[in-house]
Amino acid sequence: MLFTTATGYALRALAGLPEDGSFCLAKDLAARLDIPGPYLAKILQGLVQSDLLESVRGPKGGFRLTRPAHRITVGEVVAALEGPDSLDGCIMGFPTCGGDHPCPLHEAWGAVKAQVATSMTQATIRDLQLMDLRHLKEAKDRSGGSRP
Amino acid sequence: MLFTTATGYALRALAGLPEDGSFCLAKDLAARLDIPGPYLAKILQGLVQSDLLESVRGPKGGFRLTRPAHRITVGEVVAALEGPDSLDGCIMGFPTCGGDHPCPLHEAWGAVKAQVATSMTQATIRDLQLMDLRHLKEAKDRSGGSRP
């Protein structure tokens, strides 16, 4: 996949938080979205430092979005997890690709990057919520419960 | 980058082989393209098993293409190094993305994948040769010789 699994987990988690702004426990999110609990906790803590989430410790604590879902773009989340320039660089890894030495895929990949970047800045967490992430857990349950 | 560094090395190496069909030593290629020698040797051995290169051991040995450069596509090389389905899967890593549960980037990414796939099957090693890879080594020399 183009993004890391941690980024995918972060996107799922943000979309899985309750829309009413109430706090949600990391372990509940993890169970509902079928993500390894301690790993998701780490990722959520990072999102707090990136100011996309806020957290409260102790009973009745948890995580919630710092902004409404429609005001957090997918691009922001990707940038927080993978840095702001994750799409830069030659698709083939040629260190000198560009300008006067374009690789054969330079132009095609440039157009593609622009399109992906645009999509990422337009798509928001709200769009992800519309995906109905419940089927993630259901798909796991149907496929036989415990994994090896 | 979208591909692994090993794939990038493989593409550079194939493009760097002499066009007259003569055999070329792994270490010469590595020095000319500024790629770690033993690692490149491993990659070239894999390309032999993928039938993109043929090799001869001993003095006067080395590697050469099994086919003319214009008959080896970038897609073949990528498939040999990363498997035939390296572009499949949801860009965000959603395991259930597709069909009735598309992610917000599903459509854009689908179009992008098709475009990249097409470019990869159209671009050949010959196109890479036209890049003039000599500047890789020159760029390294200019930037101060030994790396940390």
Added chain:
DNA sequence: TTAATTTAGGACTAATCTGTCCTATTGTAT
């Protein structure tokens, strides 16, 4: 105040990718 709950943060393990090293094995030349 005490106990329970939950995030914060660091250390640790496992897997993969990148890269190195050493020892065959094969081929050429003397």
Added chain:
DNA sequence: ATACAATAGGACAGATTAGTCCTAAATTAA
């Protein structure tokens, strides 16, 4: 035959990512 040069292949080391585990700190409730 012998020495030498090159690929073949495996074991090994380092870096990064994925994931686990344990302890500390903060908050609530009794």
